Amino acid sequence: MSHDSTAAPEAAARKLSGRRRKEIVAVLLFSGGPIFESSIPLSVFGIDRQDAGVPRYRLLVCAGEEGPLRTTGGLELTAPNGLEAISRAGTVVVPAWRSITSPPPEEALDALRRAHEEGARIVGLCTGAFVLAAAGLLDGRPATTHWMYAPTLAKRYPSVHVDPRELFVDDGDVLTSAGTAAGIDLCLHIVRTDHGNEAAGALARRLVVPPRRSGGQERYLDRSLPEEIGADPLAEVVAWALEHLHEQFDVETLAARAYMSRRTFDRRFRSLTGSAPLQWLITQRVLQAQRLLETSDYSVDEVAGRCGFRSPVALRGHFRRQLGSSPAAYRAAYRARRPQGEKHSDPDGSGAPPPPVQQEAPVPLQTRRTAAAHAVGPATSSLSTEGRAGAEMYAGGRASLPGQRSAP
Numbered sequence: 001m002s003h004d005s006t007a008a009p010e011a012a013a014r015k016l017s018g019r020r021r022k023e024i025v026a027v028l029l030f031s032g033g034p035i036f037e038s039s040i041p042l043s044v045f046g047i048d049r050q051d052a053g054v055p056r057y058r059l060l061v062c063a064g065e066e067g068p069l070r071t072t073g074g075l076e077l078t079a080p081n082g083l084e085a086i087s088r089a090g091t092v093v094v095p096a097w098r099s100i101t102s103p104p105p106e107e108a109l110d111a112l113r114r115a116h117e118e119g120a121r122i123v124g125l126c127t128g129a130f131v132l133a134a135a136g137l138l139d140g141r142p143a144t145t146h147w148m149y150a151p152t153l154a155k156r157y158p159s160v161h162v163d164p165r166e167l168f169v170d171d172g173d174v175l176t177s178a179g180t181a182a183g184i185d186l187c188l189h190i191v192r193t194d195h196g197n198e199a200a201g202a203l204a205r206r207l208v209v210p211p212r213r214s215g216g217q218e219r220y221l222d223r224s225l226p227e228e229i230g231a232d233p234l235a236e237v238v239a240w241a242l243e244h245l246h247e248q249f250d251v252e253t254l255a256a257r258a259y260m261s262r263r264t265f266d267r268r269f270r271s272l273t274g275s276a277p278l279q280w281l282i283t284q285r286v287l288q289a290q291r292l293l294e295t296s297d298y299s300v301d302e303v304a305g306r307c308g309f310r311s312p313v314a315l316r317g318h319f320r321r322q323l324g325s326s327p328a329a330y331r332a333a334y335r336a337r338r339p340q341g342e343k344h345s346d347p348d349g350s351g352a353p354p355p356p357v358q359q360e361a362p363v364p365l366q367t368r369r370t371a372a373a374h375a376v377g378p379a380t381s382s383l384s385t386e387g388r389a390g391a392e393m394y395a396g397g398r399a400s401l402p403g404q405r406s407a408p
Contacts, residue, residue: 017119020088020119022090022194025059027045027060028111029069032098033096035071037095037096037127041125045057052202054206055195060085062085064108083108089120092122094124100149100153112131112135120173121175125177125186127145130153140160140161141174142163143169151273168186184207188200234258237254246307250278250281251277254269282318283322288306289304293330293331
């Protein structure tokens, strides 16, 4: 799922200064940045694919600090341009930042601010959002980053409206994406914005990735919380909530345990985790249901009760909204992909044979892929395909996946 903000007339009306060109994309690299994230915009915007119907961009690779730039595996990179080259770019991409705890170089931040003032589109992929936030370019704006770092971004820059659920957020002249593969999603979105669906689809086929991915980061969230929570008074309340997900309680209960009003609790919880408490609680209950569906033979009704949902209907609604599948279909798809001979867990220790699994309509291909993503983890699932059926989705003339969500 993506957030495409079309309600930004001021940003839409901005024009490039005379020396900047729309087709020029500058990629800002720093020492210590991961090579995979750094290579995404280089591959999307730096390779001539006009033979495939993809309009050509002019790429400028710029060093954000003195080189050589060291990256993953001890490799050293030498960028052909410095910060001065950014002055020609209509789009500036920061693909990653080396550490969410250290401040970026002030010279690079100044260059980004000038580029934005002169009408350039500024893009932060994954932890690159921290660089944009440090430059003040995300103040008062919606943004996202890797779900694991979203709470830290929200706490460090409280004026940024961080949404850890989105794959990417387009706020007109400032765009941000979630981790690794979501950087590809955002770069494809930029090509689609500049040159239309056909060009983006042609590029996606060359990259062997979906033109659009449905869903958001919810499927990858875990119970992790920022390290800073350990010293916060809310840590005990959060720990209690995670241990009692099987009970029916609401946000008012958590606020009372924290000795706060609901309004104060909401504000403090959001500043700590980057998420509204109700959404966080629902996400944790769905994640717990996901685990039980994978590791136990409880019926869907039993899973709902053990995850604190008031009814199986509530579980099914939230589960489908977050994971794009019904609980029964998810379980069937997950089990279909497990190695043969692997046994179900026996959560009660009774040794009794497992009850029959609830069956629904046949599981669609995309749902099976979604279940596979959970089975193998987000790092390998986002670009995976399943044999011939998987390859067909990238062939010319195939329908694209569902589109992105527009901001209200």
